[in-house]
Amino acid sequence: MLDIFPPDRTQYPAKKADGTLDIDLTSGKYLKLWQGPNHPGITGNMSVELTVCGDEVVEGKTHVGYLHRGFEKLMERRTFIQVFPIVCRVCVPEPDFNEYCYAACVEELAGIEVPEMAKWIRAMILEMGRINSYMMYLGGQAGALGQGVIGQWTTYVRDLMLDRFEELTGARIYHMFILPGGVRDTLPDGFAGRMEETLCEVEKTLKDVYDVMFCNAVFKKRTVGMGVIDPSWLEPYGVTGPNARAAGVAKDVRKDSPYLIYDQLDFEPVTGQNSDIYTRADVRRRDVWVSVDLIRQILAKMPKSGAVMAPLPNVLHWQIPRGETYVRGECSRGEYGYYLVTDGSGYPRRINVRGPSYTHAMALLERMIVGCNISDVAALMVSLHTYPPEIER
Amino acid sequence: MRELYARLKALYPLGELTEQRKNLAFVTVPAAHLRDTLLHLRDKEGFTHLVLLTAVDWLEEGQFQLTYLLNNRALACDLGLRVLIQRDTATMESIHDLWPTAATYQRELREMFGIDFPGSPRIEEEFILEGWNSIPPYRRDFDTLKYAQEAYAERPGRVTHDPETHMRLQMYPGQHPAGK
Numbered sequence A: 001m002l003d004i005f006p007p008d009r010t011q012y013p014a015k016k017a018d019g020t021l022d023i024d025l026t027s028g029k030y031l032k033l034w035q036g037p038n039h040p041g042i043t044g045n046m047s048v049e050l051t052v053c054g055d056e057v058v059e060g061k062t063h064v065g066y067l068h069r070g071f072e073k074l075m076e077r078r079t080f081i082q083v084f085p086i087v088c089r090v091c092v093p094e095p096d097f098n099e100y101c102y103a104a105c106v107e108e109l110a111g112i113e114v115p116e117m118a119k120w121i122r123a124m125i126l127e128m129g130r131i132n133s134y135m136m137y138l139g140g141q142a143g144a145l146g147q148g149v150i151g152q153w154t155t156y157v158r159d160l161m162l163d164r165f166e167e168l169t170g171a172r173i174y175h176m177f178i179l180p181g182g183v184r185d186t187l188p189d190g191f192a193g194r195m196e197e198t199l200c201e202v203e204k205t206l207k208d209v210y211d212v213m214f215c216n217a218v219f220k221k222r223t224v225g226m227g228v229i230d231p232s233w234l235e236p237y238g239v240t241g242p243n244a245r246a247a248g249v250a251k252d253v254r255k256d257s258p259y260l261i262y263d264q265l266d267f268e269p270v271t272g273q274n275s276d277i278y279t280r281a282d283v284r285r286r287d288v289w290v291s292v293d294l295i296r297q298i299l300a301k302m303p304k305s306g307a308v309m310a311p312l313p314n315v316l317h318w319q320i321p322r323g324e325t326y327v328r329g330e331c332s333r334g335e336y337g338y339y340l341v342t343d344g345s346g347y348p349r350r351i352n353v354r355g356p357s358y359t360h361a362m363a364l365l366e367r368m369i370v371g372c373n374i375s376d377v378a379a380l381m382v383s384l385h386t387y388p389p390e391i392e393r
Numbered sequence B: 001m002r003e004l005y006a007r008l009k010a011l012y013p014l015g016e017l018t019e020q021r022k023n024l025a026f027v028t029v030p031a032a033h034l035r036d037t038l039l040h041l042r043d044k045e046g047f048t049h050l051v052l053l054t055a056v057d058w059l060e061e062g063q064f065q066l067t068y069l070l071n072n073r074a075l076a077c078d079l080g081l082r083v084l085i086q087r088d089t090a091t092m093e094s095i096h097d098l099w100p101t102a103a104t105y106q107r108e109l110r111e112m113f114g115i116d117f118p119g120s121p122r123i124e125e126e127f128i129l130e131g132w133n134s135i136p137p138y139r140r141d142f143d144t145l146k147y148a149q150e151a152y153a154e155r156p157g158r159v160t161h162d163p164e165t166h167m168r169l170q171m172y173p174g175q176h177p178a179g180k
Helices: A071-076 A080-090 A096-110 A116-143 A148-169 A191-214 A217-223 A277-301 A357-368 A374-383 B002-011 B031-043 B102-113 B144-151 B163-171
Strands: A030-035 A047-053 A056-063 A323-331 A334-342 A348-354 B017-021 B024-028 B049-058 B063-072 B077-086
Touching: A030 A374, A047 A374, A056 A357, A056 A374, A071 A080, A071 A348, A080 A096, A080 A348, A096 A116, A096 A323, A096 A334, A116 A148, A116 A191, A116 A277, A116 A323, A116 A374, A148 A191, A191 A217, A191 A277, A217 A277, A217 A374, A277 A374, A323 B017, A323 B024, A323 B049, A323 B077, A334 B049, A334 B063, A348 B049, A357 A374, A357 B102, B002 B017, B002 B024, B002 B031, B031 B063, B031 B077, B049 B102
Parallel strands: B024 B077
Antiparallel strands: A030 A047, A047 A056, A323 A334, A334 A348, B017 B024, B049 B063, B063 B077
16 A cells, blocks of 8 residues: 555655755656636635645635726826726725825825715724624635525625615715725614614624534534644734734734724724634624624714814826825734825826735745645635735725 | 834834725835744734735846735724836745744745745646746736747637728728828
8 A cells, every 4th residue: 555644744745956845756656736727715715735645635825806897007197086986896805905005195295174974984994894794704604514504694684784885876886985085975864773773684684693613513513723823923924904803913904003083982993812713703793793893983973073084186187296105904814904005196106905814815825724624725825804806806 | 103103113124015995005124024023013013814915026126025905904904015026036934833824925026927936835836727838928028919929829710900900991882001
């Protein structure tokens, strides 16, 4: 019998002089396996090229590019106001952070002061988007481990939240509501009451999700102790958001460098200790409770009236002086930021989108996937909560 | 931020400090001193988080600007290091050994801007584009419209309106299309 599973796994496969693995595919010991781009356990349109030995992954390479539309280049060809409707397309499940970060960059470089009321509405929209994003995640995480029903429940409450988005902005997915200068409109009559009904439904569903998903023996068995991010990896790999908070580091841009009105809200970043798949899922589940509470605080504390848009110059001939800035926010996956460079003309010189998935799905995933069992790859990938469009823009 | 700048300035030949906000500043660093400055900032000043690494194409000046944005979480402040390199040679030292995640940024910059980072892991591998045969697409002199017209066939039956003329006719029907 061939000795293809030596007991000391650290010696297998050997490394070449340049540090890469010495994998001979003709030896019969290894197999190339593609997870994605069409796979139920993949997060969006990306793929991982796995090299497996038996059922153990010895190497994984992330491949992206299936969604590339060249957003950053497209933006350079458009005036500042023309850029605003396309930024949201960079991230489908949580588009509002693109709108906020872009608007904040433009406002800062153009010297525009946003009205107080608009800041509160912006914060509320960002929290609503966060709940939606987490709901998609919870469904995906459970689905990756065979629990299809959780996805149906979370899709239901996400749909209720999309109803609130629709009545507020007129759109369900791409809202295009936060534009440079403020927001497009005030809250509709009776919005707070209907939002409260939706939040109650979110809470009810979260309790069910906890009972059925987080107390499930199979879910625990397959996620506790699995896919651990070592706290020492956080800085080298640029890990932010719930992935970092599950490792015990309370990294949260909302607290670390508060933007909009987050310094006037009462909340604490949710953290975990074990840094495994279960802890990351639990951190996100508890983060939904925080978002629910934040929306309630915002609706209670926000001004009842006031302007929502600052006066803008003629946007068809809008030129912004030469400068550069970076604005960040805490999205559901971690730090989301826009780097904007202007050159004094009517067009941006350069816009760079810093999505948290860029680091999580590439360098971090490739590091974590080594030694993982094939059947756990989907759960591991989903647990990092990555959205490919923000990697390739 | 000014105190930090003074400390750095004593060690390295830095350019002027541009204070964008009270917690965000940019400074120009000579390419030869980038690694030392990054190491100092990371190990001595607490700027442990590499937020992003990207490039800006200053075509008119014949230069690429590389921006290394670092964050100090304890002080809640960011420092952007600008490195200007010649556009025609476009080579820069790799920093993947300081932050492993930088290898991804460098792979993208090589593909999109044609900036080489010798020694960076898998720098030769395609990142997003597949079988690309033109100049790097994020360079300013790459014309997306011209490329699309040459690379793809026109579908018969499609009509394209000039947006300005079309909107003028929509808003002011009866007026001459050229607006005269």
